[in-house]
Amino acid sequence: MKLNRRAFVGTGMAAATLSAPMxxxxxxxxxxxxxxxxxxxxxxxARYIAKDSAGEIDVTLIxxxxxxxxxxxxxxxxxxxxxxxxxxHSYGKLASDYGINVVHDWATGVDRDAKxxxxxxGGSVPYDRLILSPGIDFVExxxxxxxxxxxxxxxxxxxxxxxxxxxxxxxMAMPEGGTYVMVAPPNPYRCPPGPYERISxxxxxxxxxxxxxxxxxxxxxxxxxxxxxxxxxxxxxxxxMITRIGPDFGGENVTVDPSAMTVDVDGELIKADVVxxxxxxxxxxxxxxxxxxxxxxxxxxxxxxxxRLDENIHIxxxxxxxxxxxxxxxSANSQAKVAAMAVRGALTGSRVFPAKFSNTxxxxxxxxxxxxxxxxxxxxxxxxxxxxxxxxxxxxxxALRKATYEExxxxxxxxxxxxxx
Amino acid sequence: xxxxxGLFLSVIGGAALVLGVAYGWTARDYxxxxxxxxxxxxxxxxxxxxxxxxxxxxxxxLEARLxxxxxxxxxxxxxxxxxxxxxxxxxxxxxxxxxQPATNPVIADASASEFGxxxxxxxxxxxxxxxxxxxxxxxxxxxPHLNGIFGRRAGAHDGFRYSxxxxxxxxxxxxWEIETLDAYLENPKALVSRTRMNFAGxxxxxxxxxxxxxxxxxxxxxxxxxEAAPTAQAREVELAPEVLAIVGDTDYGEYLxxxxxxxxxxxxxxxxxxxxxxxxxxxFVVAMHAYKRQIRPHPVMQMMASRLSxxxxxxxxxxxxxxx
Numbered sequence: 147m148k149l150n151r152r153a154f155v156g157t158g159m160a161a162a163t164l165s166a167p168m169x170x171x172x173x174x175x176x177x178x179x180x181x182x183x184x185x186x187x188x189x190x191x192a193r194y195i196a197k198d199s200a201g202e203i204d205v206t207l208i209x210x211x212x213x214x215x216x217x218x219x220x221x222x223x224x225x226x227x228x229x230x231x232x233x234x235h236s237y238g239k240l241a242s243d244y245g246i247n248v249v250h251d252w253a254t255g256v257d258r259d260a261k262x263x264x265x266x267x268g269g270s271v272p273y274d275r276l277i278l279s280p281g282i283d284f285v286e287x288x289x290x291x292x293x294x295x296x297x298x299x300x301x302x303x304x305x306x307x308x309x310x311x312x313x314x315x316x317x318m319a320m321p322e323g324g325t326y327v328m329v330a331p332p333n334p335y336r337c338p339p340g341p342y343e344r345i346s347x348x349x350x351x352x353x354x355x356x357x358x359x360x361x362x363x364x365x366x367x368x369x370x371x372x373x374x375x376x377x378x379x380x381x382x383x384x385x386x387m388i389t390r391i392g393p394d395f396g397g398e399n400v401t402v403d404p405s406a407m408t409v410d411v412d413g414e415l416i417k418a419d420v421v422x423x424x425x426x427x428x429x430x431x432x433x434x435x436x437x438x439x440x441x442x443x444x445x446x447x448x449x450x451x452x453x454r455l456d457e458n459i460h461i462x463x464x465x466x467x468x469x470x471x472x473x474x475x476x477s478a479n480s481q482a483k484v485a486a487m488a489v490r491g492a493l494t495g496s497r498v499f500p501a502k503f504s505n506t507x508x509x510x511x512x513x514x515x516x517x518x519x520x521x522x523x524x525x526x527x528x529x530x531x532x533x534x535x536x537x538x539x540x541x542x543x544x545a546l547r548k549a550t551y552e553e554x555x556x557x558x559x560x561x562x563x564x565x566x567x
Numbered sequence: 568x569x570x571x572x573g574l575f576l577s578v579i580g581g582a583a584l585v586l587g588v589a590y591g592w593t594a595r596d597y598x599x600x601x602x603x604x605x606x607x608x609x610x611x612x613x614x615x616x617x618x619x620x621x622x623x624x625x626x627x628x629l630e631a632r633l634x635x636x637x638x639x640x641x642x643x644x645x646x647x648x649x650x651x652x653x654x655x656x657x658x659x660x661x662x663x664x665x666x667q668p669a670t671n672p673v674i675a676d677a678s679a680s681e682f683g684x685x686x687x688x689x690x691x692x693x694x695x696x697x698x699x700x701x702x703x704x705x706x707x708x709x710x711p712h713l714n715g716i717f718g719r720r721a722g723a724h725d726g727f728r729y730s731x732x733x734x735x736x737x738x739x740x741x742x743w744e745i746e747t748l749d750a751y752l753e754n755p756k757a758l759v760s761r762t763r764m765n766f767a768g769x770x771x772x773x774x775x776x777x778x779x780x781x782x783x784x785x786x787x788x789x790x791x792x793x794e795a796a797p798t799a800q801a802r803e804v805e806l807a808p809e810v811l812a813i814v815g816d817t818d819y820g821e822y823l824x825x826x827x828x829x830x831x832x833x834x835x836x837x838x839x840x841x842x843x844x845x846x847x848x849x850x851f852v853v854a855m856h857a858y859k860r861q862i863r864p865h866p867v868m869q870m871m872a873s874r875l876s877x878x879x880x881x882x883x884x885x886x887x888x889x890x891x
Contacts, residue, residue, distance in 0.1 A: 194825065476829060483825040499822045502874070504829075506867055522870050534873050536866035549839075553830075556839030560830040 176204045177493040180263050180273035182253040184209030187279030187462030187478035189565040194486035196244040202494050206247040215306035218475045219558055224314050225347030239567035256436035258456055275489045279462040280430025282336050288426035289329055296404035300421040316420045323358040324419035327409045329400050330365040331424045336464045336473045338371035343509040349384040363390040364411045366398035378540045379511035429465035443467035448525030449501055450488035451481050460485040469529025477505045501525050508554030516551030688781025691774050701785050709846050717786035719743050732761040749775050765841040804856045810877050815885025824886050844890045851884035
């Protein structure tokens with residue numbers, strides 16, 4: 147049984163025949179793709195479309211920052227395991243090696259009838275297909291007493307860059323025996339294990355520099371990602387340092403006072419030295435501005451990541467409501483490849499294969515103590531559904547945990563070269 | 568068994584194929600399998616009487632070499648003692664430091680400057696077999712075959728695609744001799760920084776001298792390569808001929824491969840995660856089926872492989888075999 151391409155396509159790939167002939171009308175030159183947001187979703191999508199269309203598609207990437215600081219691995223910077231400069235990536239290669247038109251500006255709106263994206267700096271950019279990958283913004287009023295004007299006193303550090311640096315500086319400046327409070331977010335939010343990896347990294351730093359300091363988590367969720375693994379690790383590495391107040395004890399009823407540096411947890415007032423407020427989250431503002439959200443998120447069809455509200459706009463990553471995938475850089479990168487293939491298929495008639503997705507989230511608990519959780523996903527008409535999954539086990543030996551940590555470094559290098567070339 | 572923990576550690580960081588196995592194996596599993604291998608080996612040795620003569624010869628030559636080394640050692644120790652006495656004498660305290668006694672190489676050097684036990688070297692070589700063949704009929708696989716490795720210039724074996732760094736080292740004059748092979752085996756990336764060989768290294772100098780003695784047998788006079796080819800090994804998983812014969816669709820493979828590249832870097836970098844570019848098709852197919860059947864334990868790879876059809880595995884293999 148020797149299968150050739152023809153037989154294979156005939157038997158296995160109904161999707162290929164559906165999308166093949168939709169070649170773009172060449173009435174106004176090359177087809178144009180505009181990508182808004184240069185993170186794990188947007189940078190990957192831009193690069194794959196430019197690379198695989200070999201000049202047949204004009205790709206514009208709109209991203210306000212000139213250096214991108216990854217949110218993933220920023221906790222390792224807090225813990226002293228990763229340098230700040232190693233979190234930073236330039237868009238230079240996307241421009242020079244892939245011919246992508248990189249525009250450093252804010253996209254402020256989308257005219258879906260005229261098919262243009264308006265820029266804060268003036269002017270607009272036309273598209274045949276638009277890809278939005280704006281990440282998250284915060285839900286106003288989700289933590290009473292906190293708003294964006296308080297982010298210096300009480301940093302969120304939940305978007306990469308200066309906020310991460312600020313939080314690190316505040317942790318290092320804590321007085322001896324001081325108190326760090328995290329206000330953890332409700333579901334769904336970016337990077338499910340992220341807040342708890344951060345707690346581990348803060349504990350790691352304090353154990354070395356300020357061992358009598360205390361860490362308190364006010365958490366509105368009953369359970370959290372990798373809970374058994376984190377709690378085992380905290381017990382082992384940081385006994386007595388970390389207290390988590392779940393919803394049973396009022397962890398969902400939190401207000402803050404940034405000028406007094408206090409946190410009120412269900413009527414109990416905590417005076418803190420560092421308060422890390424991670425508010426409730428929603429799709430990046432551009433999605434709402436473009437009228438593509440339902441509730442806090444932008445619904446998409448998992449077969450192509452196309453918006454359920456506009457057939458010419460694909461949405462990626464944290465901003466989407468797609469089904470079972472967690473909001474993570476890995477997920478956004480995975481979704482970007484499916485969207486890139488669909489967009490090329492629609493604009494140039496290139497082959498389109500059935501979508502497959504995957505995600506793995508690595509977390510570091512202490513030196514050489516890495517854990518991971520992951521799953522594979524496939525779309526159905528309703529959502530992107532999980533088809534298989536795994537998670538690290540409690541009680542694993544040190545060699546396996548170390549190998550898992552080293553694997554996460556390999557992944558960081560892999561995904562950042564997959565994003566930025 | 569004193570060296571078994573050292574072996575286990577090198578397996579953990581070892582070649583791509585072995586890497587997955589090591590994640591799920593405990594040291595006890597490893598020892599059990601090592602014990603099985605040794606039991607098999609013992610059975611083989613007992614069966615082949617003809618081996619005994621050769622072994623006896625080998626033993627007597629090793630004994631002769633040992634007594635030579637003992638003589639050298641005694642002489643060296645005496646020289647060192649003499650020199651120390653000279654250094655302690657009042658005249659020597661003001662002597663030029665260049666005239667201080669040289670550190671004795673026999674005592675101080677932990678590198679494998681001598682060939683060890685080839686039979687044991689064959690056992691140590693087991694972890695290399697996932698990528699390297701040696702002996703009669705050996706061909707290039709994930710790594711080049713190792714017949715005639717001694718005296719060969721680095722990166723110079725025709726028909727194998729080496730990393731740029733390996734080719735550069737060869738062009739700069741690196742030739743495989745006992746010292747260079749010893750250094751490479753101890754820490755591959757210390758000698759050739761971006762080598763494609765994804766192996767953490769053999770830290771035990773005895774392991775290295777034994778493996779070098781084993782390799783040496785396939786170099787001195789290649790026409791004497793033993794008839795019993797060590798390459799005649801069962802595949803890791805039994806695959807039906809029609810599965811192996813599937814011709815992969817490289818376009819589909821390229822799309823599927825985009826998922827792999829989130830972790831496996833296309834340029835061959837392999838920190839923490841092995842490189843998989845330019846693997847021979849069959850090795851790739853066998854490895855993926857081994858993950859799919861959960862013979863190899865790595866959970867991410869099991870998950871990735873679990874939902875790939877035979878055709879999809881073939882497509883990936885076809886793509887990666889040619890990937891730049």
